[in-house]
Amino acid sequence: MSDTLREWRLAERPHGEPDADCFELRERDVPEPDANELLIRVNYLSVDPYMRGRMRDTESYAEPWAVGDVLKGGIVGEVTKSESDRYDAGDLVTGRGTWGDYSVMDADDVVPVDPTIADLPAYLGVLGMPGRTAYFGLLNVGDPKPGDTVVVSGAAGAVGSVVGQIAKLNGCRVVGFAGTAEKTEWLTEDLGFDAAINYKATDDYGAALAEAAPDGVDVYFDNVGGPITDAVFTKLNLDARVAVCGQIAHYNDEDMPTGPRKLPLLIATRATVEGLLVHDYATRFGEARDRLTTWVADGDIRHRETVVDGLEQAPDAFMGLFSGDNIGKQVVRVSTPSS
């Protein structure tokens, strides 16, 4: 073990699209864990679109990061020093850590990882926060019924790819929007989506949707916002449900974005549009973990991770989320597990 670690800090707040100037890699001594804490060598680090919100200087559901703060996010890693009876050096765990070579975390804030069920990166995707977001968002907010048509934007992302597969397990017709032919092929060929629309290959999302979802849209799981969402809203069925999980098209907007007004469309359809945050379901995370683990172990849900190598690549991996570089979950490999 080296005596120093590297970790990424917020150097300045982004204006519009984040760039390299927003991030600063600093070294410091590896800290010692206090009572009940673990020193964890980070193997994989998660970058997620929601982190863009924490870079803003506005209070939201989470405190904004201060300039100078170490960036935080989901990690999978190996315990190297334990001050807890429940974990030993060598144990693999996951939880919310830091963008660094090492993270000190409270033993209460991590859960064990079983690499025989899925590779470590999956614990940041389908078996991590994105998978739980898909699970609760689709089932609780979307409330899909067999035969419903479920449309997902950002369908080839970490959340969307799981949403579509859970919808298929619930007997729905599933249509995904994604931004490359490789992504749409993955959705229909490997994940069982009934149709996928490459939105970069068509100008007329409404026409593409009319073909892919001829019976209209009963559930829309929105990760994206913008013109895709505008088109979907014009196809909502009676009593449709819209789960607003993400709006990545707008995260880098400096001013309030404008677009077609949607409320007039809700009266005739009596559709429900609801914002969604996975932390509201924290008391039920065990349920989601069990179900998703079973589905993954049984091959009912497939997953994919896009891995970039090296902690120094973390900002690029994060910024790549906004141009859709990832298929499935985007992670950063910080180190190789020792075992």
Next chain:
Amino acid sequence: MSDTLREWRLAERPHGEPDADCFELRERDVPEPDANELLIRVNYLSVDPYMRGRMRDTESYAEPWAVGDVLKGGIVGEVTKSESDRYDAGDLVTGRGTWGDYSVMDADDVVPVDPTIADLPAYLGVLGMPGRTAYFGLLNVGDPKPGDTVVVSGAAGAVGSVVGQIAKLNGCRVVGFAGTAEKTEWLTEDLGFDAAINYKATDDYGAALAEAAPDGVDVYFDNVGGPITDAVFTKLNLDARVAVCGQIAHYNDEDMPTGPRKLPLLIATRATVEGLLVHDYATRFGEARDRLTTWVADGDIRHRETVVDGLEQAPDAFMGLFSGDNIGKQVVRVSTPSS
């Protein structure tokens, strides 16, 4: 009884704001009621914003009116000929009739009216469809809790004025938006609203709302849309509920209106936005009728109607809804009850 009646037909579809050319008054012979039908002399006729939607050539929750169709709407009137055992000539009834001197209606489609509880026009407002809309929309979609702040747009209209008073009965702080000083004074002085904002007397709806609703907005009952709604959405509290009842600001738009995008605001608040149509609650209309009748009889809910005289004024009364001419329910007096 005259041998002929006058009735308004749709002469042409409006483009943008309806004008007199859209309406045609024709005469025809007074028809005879068939079995189980009633011939009703119309005393009061309701004009409502939703009728603008039926003038469009697009399918919505109701069939569009065809050019040449007699215009339909709520009426209160007196039975002059009955082919039903349940009603006699002279009985006062209400139901969905026509914009005419007489309406032939099925006896199953009317309910009796008791003029000792409220004057006849109230049966087209607080004790009619608008009152029921307020009742179900606020209680079922808005779901107000004591201490909640409830904001109503179009607050001095037929629906909004009842929404605010039911919210007060539920222990809420109530703030209304209306378009004249006379209206806001009615809301705060007579109806018990905690605050009312004359949106024509301020440029900054957000600032006005911050003052009137310092604890933010838990329930928003929207009859209007447009910039008022834009401002309210920026003040929604965690788990806020928005009932989209009407969007009168947009009913005359020919093209899809644009405005600030609202979905990004829903994630942090986890707010729910739901379209509302009173007909979905048809099986529970008796409950609403009983409750509203009691509240009106006890003086817990006050009401007001704006009455114009003469069937020939019906199109003007309808068009006046879009400029906010009415306080409370807008009705047209077609004839005077005989008793």
